[in-house]
Amino acid sequence: xxxxxxxxxxxxxxxxxxxxxxxxxxxxxxxxxxxxxxxxxxxxxxxxxxxxxxxxxxxxxxxxxxxxxxxxxxxxxxxxxxxxxxxxxxxxxxxxxxxxxxxxxxxxxxxxxxxxxxxxxxxxxxxxxxxxxxxxxxxxxxxxxxxxxxxxxxxxxxxxxxxxxxxxxxxxxxxxxxxxxxxxxxxxxxxxxxxxxxxxxxxxxxxxxxxxxxxxxxxxxxxxxxxxxxxxxxxxxxxxxxxxxxxxxxxxxxxxxxxxxxxxxxxxxxxxxxxxxxxxxxxxxxxxxxxxxxxxxxxxxxxxxxxxxxxxxxxxxxxxxxxxxxxxxxxxxxxxxxxxx
Amino acid sequence: xxxxxxxxxxxxxxxxxxxxxxxxxxxxxxxxxxxxxxxxxxxxxxxxxxxxxxxxxxxxxxxxxxxxxxxxxxxxxxxxxxxxxxxxxxxxxxxxxxxxxxxxxxxxxxxxxxxxxxxxxxxxxxxxxxxxxxxxxxxxxxxxxxxxxxxxxxxxxxxxxxxxxxxxxxxxxxxxxxxxxxxxxxxxxxxxxxxxxxxxxxxxxxx
Numbered sequence: 001x002x003x004x005x006x007x008x009x010x011x012x013x014x015x016x017x018x019x020x021x022x023x024x025x026x027x028x029x030x031x032x033x034x035x036x037x038x039x040x041x042x043x044x045x046x047x048x049x050x051x052x053x054x055x056x057x058x059x060x061x062x063x064x065x066x067x068x069x070x071x072x073x074x075x076x077x078x079x080x081x082x083x084x085x086x087x088x089x090x091x092x093x094x095x096x097x098x099x100x101x102x103x104x105x106x107x108x109x110x111x112x113x114x115x116x117x118x119x120x121x122x123x124x125x126x127x128x129x130x131x132x133x134x135x136x137x138x139x140x141x142x143x144x145x146x147x148x149x150x151x152x153x154x155x156x157x158x159x160x161x162x163x164x165x166x167x168x169x170x171x172x173x174x175x176x177x178x179x180x181x182x183x184x185x186x187x188x189x190x191x192x193x194x195x196x197x198x199x200x201x202x203x204x205x206x207x208x209x210x211x212x213x214x215x216x217x218x219x220x221x222x223x224x225x226x227x228x229x230x231x232x233x234x235x236x237x238x239x240x241x242x243x244x245x246x247x248x249x250x251x252x253x254x255x256x257x258x259x260x261x262x263x264x265x266x267x268x269x270x271x272x273x274x275x276x277x278x279x280x281x282x283x284x285x286x287x288x289x290x291x292x293x294x295x296x297x298x299x300x301x302x303x304x305x306x307x308x309x310x311x312x313x314x315x316x317x318x319x320x321x322x323x324x325x326x327x328x329x330x331x332x333x334x335x336x337x338x339x340x341x
Numbered sequence: 342x343x344x345x346x347x348x349x350x351x352x353x354x355x356x357x358x359x360x361x362x363x364x365x366x367x368x369x370x371x372x373x374x375x376x377x378x379x380x381x382x383x384x385x386x387x388x389x390x391x392x393x394x395x396x397x398x399x400x401x402x403x404x405x406x407x408x409x410x411x412x413x414x415x416x417x418x419x420x421x422x423x424x425x426x427x428x429x430x431x432x433x434x435x436x437x438x439x440x441x442x443x444x445x446x447x448x449x450x451x452x453x454x455x456x457x458x459x460x461x462x463x464x465x466x467x468x469x470x471x472x473x474x475x476x477x478x479x480x481x482x483x484x485x486x487x488x489x490x491x492x493x494x495x496x497x498x499x500x501x502x503x504x505x506x507x508x509x510x511x512x513x514x515x516x517x518x519x520x521x522x523x524x525x526x527x528x529x530x531x532x533x534x535x536x537x538x539x540x541x542x543x544x545x546x547x548x
Contacts, residue, residue: 041399046407050529305388321410 012120018070019120020097028258029059035300042304069247076153076288079245083211086249089144089256096137097259099123101191101276102267104286110189123191130191134267135175138222138260142168145224145231145252149241161241163231166311171221173230177326178214181273181333183206190266195275205272210329212272214322217262221314224257226303229310321331349362360405417496422479422548425472426495427515437491444483444492453483468512474500475494484527531540 029219033048040047048055074078102122127133142164182204183189186197198204205212221228232240239245259309268277269291276288287309309317366372398404408415417423429436440457450471460466484493492514516524534540 038396041396044395044399044404044406046405046409049409301389301392305392306385321380 005298007290009119014160015120016123020096020102024094024097024102024259024262025255026257027262028332029063030145032062032254032262034296035303038297038300039304040299040302045091059070066248066251067265071247071249072244074244078153080119080149082244085148085250086245086252086256088147089141090252091256091257092137092141092144093256093259093263096263097266098125099127099133099137099191101195101270102266106280110141115258115326126190126192131179131189131267131271134263135179137265139168139172141256141260142211144256147173148245148253150233151218152241152244153283154244156238157241158241159237160231160243162235163311164241166315167221167228167231168225169208170315171218174214174318174326175218175222177323178211178218178331179271180326181211181330184330184333184337190273191270194271195277196275198274199277202316203272203274206309208272208333212268214326215272215331216268217322218318220299220302223260223264223299225261225299225310227306230314233308240331261296261299262292265292343518347515374503403482405480407511416535417451417498418534419496420529420530421496421498422484422494423498424474424494424498424500425483425514426497427470428491428493428524428526429521431514431521431524434518435490436467436472436515438467439491440467441488443488449480449482450476450478465513471509472514478540482483490527495525 009186036058037047037055048058051057051061073082107119110176124132145162145325147166148259149157149159151157154173182194185204186194188194188197194204220226224231230240232237232242237243242250245253266288269288273291276284282290344503376378395404427438438454442455442457445453445455452475454469454473455467456469457465458468479494481494489491517522
């Protein structure tokens with residue numbers, strides 16, 4: 001990029017952090033409404049209809065209910081770990097978002113007092129190992145379910161955390177290996193470089209369709225979405241790791257889950273689908289919102305359409321099918337790159 | 342069709358047909374082929390297509406199954422036996438009950454009680470009539486036995502109330518005199534629902 005970007009100031013980063021926290025937690029809450037509505041329409045129902053027009057204010061009703069519900073800690077639970085486990089999930093989800101380009105960068109107009117002229121970067125902290133940091137943080141987020149399940153002195157919770165470990169061991173390899181091939185092509189771990197590369201060339205999904213599909217599959221496992229929602233599958237293990245949780249602690253798990261869905265959507269759009277760059281006449285910020293919204297919708301769509309799989313099938317799928325595919329994909333990419341060079 | 346066919350439990354000699362299931366894979370190569378075939382067949386996208394089709398048709402108002410109950414109600418069958426109604430004569434507006442006492446006699450849960458007397462014209466008059474809805478089992482005998490079609494079952498099925506007594510007095514069940522023109526006649530035991538035509542479907546065998 002030839003254009004010199006304005007200097008990133010501390011004020012800009014703080015504004016960006018506040019935007020991320022406010023917007024993403026609002027979207028994460030609103031996501032529950034969207035999810036209930038989309039699933040309802042796919043099942044020929046209406047979904048929430050009574051609170052506000054078309055049930056739009058359902059989120060407020062749910063929030064009041066969650067906040068005012070009694071916070072129960074079981075007698076034999078490890079109280080400290082039980083109390084901080086939801087915070088781990090929610091916090092890591094937002095920490096992961098700090099290194100993800102959520103919107104394109106912009107400058108606050110001059111006429112706004114106090115903050116006018118401040119440059120707000122696209123990423124709160126543009127660390128040069130962005131992808132590693134985000135994936136690591138999202139992986140650390142699984143400590144939430146793991147510790148919650150083991151701390152609550154409940155057999156369903158224990159089963160849930162055992163399944164968390166199974167899921168964690170299965171998908172994490174696929175995530176890393178599938179995203180390695182695009183990293184080799186771009187030659188950088190920074191999301192900004194990915195975006196710029198696709199700005200100059202073509203969307204990476206054209207070069208790396210297999211890696212894209214593998215990353216999406218692993219992303220579903222990373223966010224505990226339906227084909228892989230084995231750690232809290234209510235038809236089998238009551239509520240899994242969340243069995244003993246109530247009120248806002250329970251809510252924090254789900255804010256974290258929805259924030260992770262958005263993160264996976266952003267990573268998939270930035271790494272594979274061109275990110276926040278202009279697309280013909282559509283401006284960049286609309287493009288990134290459209291792409292993330294598509295991935296969010298896709299996760300709900302899949303939840304309505306597909307059954308979930310057993311833990312042993314998940315391990316079989318990840319270790320025996322997806323991992324070899326990812327390795328073959330990397331090798332082919334490497335050979336082609338050497339031949340082209 | 343006789344029942345003989347269904348009483349025969351000797352599996353194998355009947356008219357059963359084996360489904361055309363493929364052989365389960367034996368060698369490792371066959372298993373790999375099966376996985377590849379199933380993965381690339383695109384069956385998962387069929388499922389996605391079905392749900393998105395349902396979503397689009399629901400969004401455009403077709404195929405929606407929800408009835409928003411307290412605001413919308415489905416028509417109920419005239420045979421439905423809910424809280425009783427006492428009907429009036431359409432000409433005079435007088436109530437139809439002649440105080441014969443048959444409903445009190447036939448009531449198998451002993452929940453109807455009535456008191457009658459002769460008025461100044463030596464006609465029977467009902468002075469007190471109550472149904473104990475804590476006991477009533479809504480069997481419908483009272484409506485069936487009534488010679489004047491005076492007591493019938495209405496369609497009022499929302500019977501949650503603060504007191505049982507809310508429905509049980511004669512005046513509560515009697516058609517209000519100002520709504521006499523709206524009084525529905527009992528259509529008889531063979532009557533069909535008002536929306537019966539809409540409910541006609543093909544039998545499952547036709548699919």
